[in-house]
Amino acid sequence: SFLSQANTLVKADAMLDVNNGKLIKNPLLVIQDGKIAAIENHKKYVVADGDTLIDLSGHTIMPGLMDMHVHLTSDATQHGYRRLTSSLPRVTLTGVKHAEQTLMAGFTTVRNVGAPGFADVALKDAINDGDLVGPRMFVAGRSIGVTGGHCDNNFLPFEYKAKSGGVADGPWEVRAKVRENIKYGATVIKFCATGGVLSKGTKVGVQQYTFDEMSALIEEAHMRGLTVAAHAHGLEGINTAIRAGVDSVEHVSFVDDETIKLAKKMGTYFSMDIYVTEYILGEGEKAGILEESLNKERKVGSIQRENFRKAVKAGVNMVFGSDAGVYPHGDNPKQFSRMVQFGMTPLQAIQAATINSASLLKQNEVLGSLEEGKIADIIAVKGNPLDDISVLESVSFVMKEGRVFKQLN
Ligand code: ARG
Secondary structure: OOOOOOOEEEEEEEEEEOOOOEEEEOEEEEEEOOEEEEEEEOOOOOOOOOOEEEEEEEEEEEEOEEEEEEOOOOOOOOOHHHHHHOOHHHHHHHHHHHHHHHHHOOEEEEEEOOOHHHHHHHHHHHHHOOOOOOOEEEEOOOOEEOOOOOOOOOOOOHHHOOOOOOEOOOHHHHHHHHHHHHHOOOOOEEEEOEOOOOOOOOOOOOEOOOHHHHHHHHHHHHHOOOOEEEEEOOHHHHHHHHHOOOOEEEEOOOOOHHHHHHHHHHOOEEEOOOOHHHHHHHHOOOOOOOHHHHHHHHHHHHHHHHHHHHHHHHOOEEEOOOOEOOEOOOOOOHHHHHHHHOOOOHHHHHHHOOHHHHHHOOOOOOOOOOOOOOEOOEEEEEOOOOOOHHHHHOOOEEEEOOEEEEOOO
């Protein structure tokens, strides 16, 4: 037992219990084999010879953060036609840097919802093998979508025959694409249910895929034990994806009250990236985003924020999803203050990035909170995040699965 062997001990001034928003004073966590073996009070705990004590005095510890919508292989300065100039090996290497930046920002788990050529699978494997530093990754491989849709590559004319790896049309083709993604390592399925902002020539509000196609895709993924994320801005696409049984809807920009009610009833998670609009409209032109896309963003951003407020108020399951990759990796936490500005309590914003995300990933037995038996993904911040959510923008300590990746300085 932990009493008889050398342990890693983590002590701090306070620990945030994300389940009920309580701050527990003077915690001491006993870490064994990457898990939290016990939670004690450091005033009463006798440190044994040989134990390694990590002293986080002056700090509050909380569970590692989780971002349900990132693209680690995307670079925020390489939008539009610039993206076409990077090879698959090049974007994979850029993902190496972004994985480290994400972990250092306090995100110990991410869901990578789309990457070309299974670059995300390679990244995840290299991280798990200990070759690279990065978060625990759930990976989608190629995003699945209709010909010419948001998940296709529409930048070049016909004679170039450019087509994204995730293009599939019809119920059996989408099933086959799900199977192929799983074959090459996908652990989650992502598809595009409507047009998007950053794709060329798609209408952001317009549905892509019929109900039958979405049902087939989702049924196939569920049969294989994977959850499904749907990119959807427009109302019909959001509604159809929810009725087809999707696990999470991304963006959710033009949702209405009725569909919010449906999501609540179905237990569907909303992953609403309400920070990224500021980057797109502020920096996007310099970063190569097409005027067409900037125009679409002008119609999406503020409505999405108002609908975020409505969804929070209605009690929909909300997760933290940033779309980092469109904006710089490592800046993920900037979204927390916007989530509070647009209707969440600080605790709700933290729950979105911890226990709610763990539940969406069906990992709530092992991730999402600091409890005995769970994986030791621990971050530390100065001050009380329930009083000032912006402290999450400067995480000072990161432990993933019992290993320290960022030390106090
Ligand atoms: N990847 C998304 C798209 O192209 C980004 C949308 C971001 N805008 C927003 N307001 N959330 O559709």
